[in-house]
Amino acid sequence: MEERKQALRFFSNHLLPYLVIIFLICLGLDFGMRRYVIFKTPIHGASKIKRVVEGTREEIAIFGSSRALGSYIPDSLASSAYNYGINGIGYEVIDILLKYETVRMDNSSPIIINFDYNMFRAEIGDLNNYIPHLNRPGFRKLLQDRNAWKVWYRLPGIRFFNSYDSYFKDYINAKVGLTKVVSKGASLEKNVIPEATFLKLVERRLKHPAEWKVDSIQEARLITHFDTRPDRKFYLVIAPYHWSYYQGFKGMDAAQAWLDEIDRRKNVDVIKVAGRDWPDSLFVNTTHINLKGAQKFTAIVRLALEKRNQFHPKDVHPSSP
Amino acid sequence: MSYTIDVYNGKVAPEKHFGIFALFVSFWPQLVAGPIERSGRLLPQFREKQHFDRQRVIWGMNRMAFGFFEKVVVADRLAIYVNEVYSNPEGFSTIPLILASVFFAFQIYCDFSGYTNIALGAASIMGFKLVDNFNRPYLSRSVGEFWRRWHISLSTWFRDYVYIPLGGNRVVGWRWHYNLFITFLVSGLWHGADWTFVVWGALHGGYIVWEKISEKPRQRLYRGLSLQKVSGLVKVSQVLITFGLVTIGWIFFRADGMEDAIAIFNGIFKMDLSINTSMLMAYQGPYNFGLSILVIALLAFSSLLPKDLRIKHSLLFVVLVTGLILMIGKGGEASFIYFQF
Numbered sequence: 001m002e003e004r005k006q007a008l009r010f011f012s013n014h015l016l017p018y019l020v021i022i023f024l025i026c027l028g029l030d031f032g033m034r035r036y037v038i039f040k041t042p043i044h045g046a047s048k049i050k051r052v053v054e055g056t057r058e059e060i061a062i063f064g065s066s067r068a069l070g071s072y073i074p075d076s077l078a079s080s081a082y083n084y085g086i087n088g089i090g091y092e093v094i095d096i097l098l099k100y101e102t103v104r105m106d107n108s109s110p111i112i113i114n115f116d117y118n119m120f121r122a123e124i125g126d127l128n129n130y131i132p133h134l135n136r137p138g139f140r141k142l143l144q145d146r147n148a149w150k151v152w153y154r155l156p157g158i159r160f161f162n163s164y165d166s167y168f169k170d171y172i173n174a175k176v177g178l179t180k181v182v183s184k185g186a187s188l189e190k191n192v193i194p195e196a197t198f199l200k201l202v203e204r205r206l207k208h209p210a211e212w213k214v215d216s217i218q219e220a221r222l223i224t225h226f227d228t229r230p231d232r233k234f235y236l237v238i239a240p241y242h243w244s245y246y247q248g249f250k251g252m253d254a255a256q257a258w259l260d261e262i263d264r265r266k267n268v269d270v271i272k273v274a275g276r277d278w279p280d281s282l283f284v285n286t287t288h289i290n291l292k293g294a295q296k297f298t299a300i301v302r303l304a305l306e307k308r309n310q311f312h313p314k315d316v317h318p319s320s321p
Numbered sequence: 322m323s324y325t326i327d328v329y330n331g332k333v334a335p336e337k338h339f340g341i342f343a344l345f346v347s348f349w350p351q352l353v354a355g356p357i358e359r360s361g362r363l364l365p366q367f368r369e370k371q372h373f374d375r376q377r378v379i380w381g382m383n384r385m386a387f388g389f390f391e392k393v394v395v396a397d398r399l400a401i402y403v404n405e406v407y408s409n410p411e412g413f414s415t416i417p418l419i420l421a422s423v424f425f426a427f428q429i430y431c432d433f434s435g436y437t438n439i440a441l442g443a444a445s446i447m448g449f450k451l452v453d454n455f456n457r458p459y460l461s462r463s464v465g466e467f468w469r470r471w472h473i474s475l476s477t478w479f480r481d482y483v484y485i486p487l488g489g490n491r492v493v494g495w496r497w498h499y500n501l502f503i504t505f506l507v508s509g510l511w512h513g514a515d516w517t518f519v520v521w522g523a524l525h526g527g528y529i530v531w532e533k534i535s536e537k538p539r540q541r542l543y544r545g546l547s548l549q550k551v552s553g554l555v556k557v558s559q560v561l562i563t564f565g566l567v568t569i570g571w572i573f574f575r576a577d578g579m580e581d582a583i584a585i586f587n588g589i590f591k592m593d594l595s596i597n598t599s600m601l602m603a604y605q606g607p608y609n610f611g612l613s614i615l616v617i618a619l620l621a622f623s624s625l626l627p628k629d630l631r632i633k634h635s636l637l638f639v640v641l642v643t644g645l646i647l648m649i650g651k652g653g654e655a656s657f658i659y660f661q662f
Contacts, residue, residue, distance in 0.1 A: 007373050007375070010373075013636075014635075014636055018636060018640060018643075025647070168608045172608045173606060173607070173608075179606065179607070
């Protein structure tokens with residue numbers, strides 16, 4: 001009898017209050033994170049997805065992976081440009097974002113897609129980009145297709161366990177800017193990599209050359225976007241790679257032929273900034289440029305767009321961060 | 322193994338009940354990594370009738386919660402920095418290498434102590450008492466004391482089954498030192514068949530032998546310099562020196578082979594003090610770096626708690642710890658370091 005009383009007292013005085021308090025903490029955390037952190041961090045993928053999905057702005061959208069994220073300085077490009085680059089994503093995610101972007105008939109601004117030679121790889125990057133958007137079409141399926149869907153993504157508070165790092169890291173980077181410069185979705189590396197470390201990266205790259213691969217399904221989806229919006233101009237821009245990236249690259253001719261084919265489309269232009277002769281000091285690694293590299297690259301892209309009369313009169317003179 | 326040796330030596334009667342014996346060898350809280358529980362302590366507990374004891378369950382919950390905190394919040398957080406630096410030691414200058422080594426000292430402690438606390442807490446909820454395995458080892462004032470506070474069940478196991486059978490200290494001076502050294506060398510080999518573990522064991526054996534040999538001269542020096550007047554300062558220095566010596570040992574323990582260990586020592590003694598913020602943060606950003614420092618501070622703060630975690634406001638404690646785990650814990654599939662040994 002005494003034992004049963006003890007068990008009941010343990011349940012009512014300890015276990016039950018514990019569960020209730022934790023539940024309330026979880027609810028508060030969930031609300032606070034969404035409202036004050038995740039969607040207030042312009043460089044995080046989750047915030048960018050929200051902006052694309054809910055966007056009503058007339059802007060030059062720049063899509064792509066981390067190469068886009070760290071290469072385009074929107075303010076230097078055009079006042080209405082916004083960098084939607086998300087770390088680690090392949091075309092599959094860009095495709096979902098393009099669907100949301102091209103469906104908006106009120107927007108006729110050009111769209112920039114940063115082209116990676118491995119763009120058609122099946123990678124979706126950090127799952128935390130999608131956790132706040134799992135009730136929106138496309139994103140839950142993206143996770144389910146990769147067996148990355150977890151039941152607890154439905155539970156408030158719990159769903160962000162292990163995700164706070166991802167959100168706060170970008171939040172602090174955006175606020176403090178200790179190692180990065182942040183500008184309208186772009187996140188640009190300030191530090192120059194030490195020479196010895198960079199040489200190691202080059203060595204590693206030369207040992208493991210990259211390869212061109214095209215996925216016919218993804219390719220068809222990309223072309224569908226071009227066809228759906230003939231009134232909008234699409235720019236496939238190739239941000240610079242380090243010379244070592246091209247060394248031993250398998251299938252460069254096929255890649256070039258594919259790009260030429262795309263370039264022949266009426267509403268698509270390919271702009272290639274190879275970067276073969278760029279010095280090491282402009283790179284973070286063999287595939288990404290740093291802030292200085294981004295300044296040089298963005299100026300080139302701006303010039304290319306100006307030549308094609310792509311700027312709206314309201315686009316003021318560029319400023320650099 | 323200790324059960325077999327104890328039965329062979331007649332110290333423990335063989336367990337005749339198959340169910341109890343099976344439970345002893347498969348008792349899950351101490352199955353994989355310890356604490357190494359002796360049959361003489363655990364077997365009698367399996368014969369006792371268990372009753373629900375509210376206080377014991379609450380204490381077990383505290384212990385489990387704190388264990389998860391040590392593992393998920395402290396150890397796995399520090400692992401991010403440590404893994405980054407130790408996977409490419411040549412790519413880092415002196416300060417990140419020292420920081421990574423210090424972080425590893427806390428990582429391995431929290432990883433193993435965390436596991437032990439989870440095991441002890443789970444056993445306590447079920448009504449069993451396992452042996453305490455850690456007693457704030459980084460507050461030790463000598464390496465000898467460190468080994469009386471670190472992985473206590475393994476240290477006593479080696480004492481009883483290796484050191485004493487070798488003759489212990491009831492032999493001539495040189496042989497005593499030899500016994501100590503060999504015990505630590507075997508302990509190193511027990512952790513893994515790699516030269517780094519052999520060096521780690523030998524290093525600790527060397528520390529202990531040196532402490533024994535230099536004990537009297539050190540005491541004379543202490544009295545001669547009247548250091549008793551600043552005994553507080555001496556104690557703090559002893560704790561710091563011991564921590565430094567143990568951390569040097571951990572470099573061998575953590576490095577991926579002797580080549581890497583040598584590269585780390587080269588990097589540290591090169592005294593390249595150039596500061597590059599990205600490198601200082603092991604290219605993991607200010608958030609991870611800040612949290613790494615914070616979790617060590619939280620760990621230091623937790624030393625104010627009672628050792629056995631019998632806390633008056635246990636509900637508040639468990640809620641706080643759960644909140645910290647939810648907020649700054651690292652999920653994923655990081656297994657416990659000691660599971661590999």
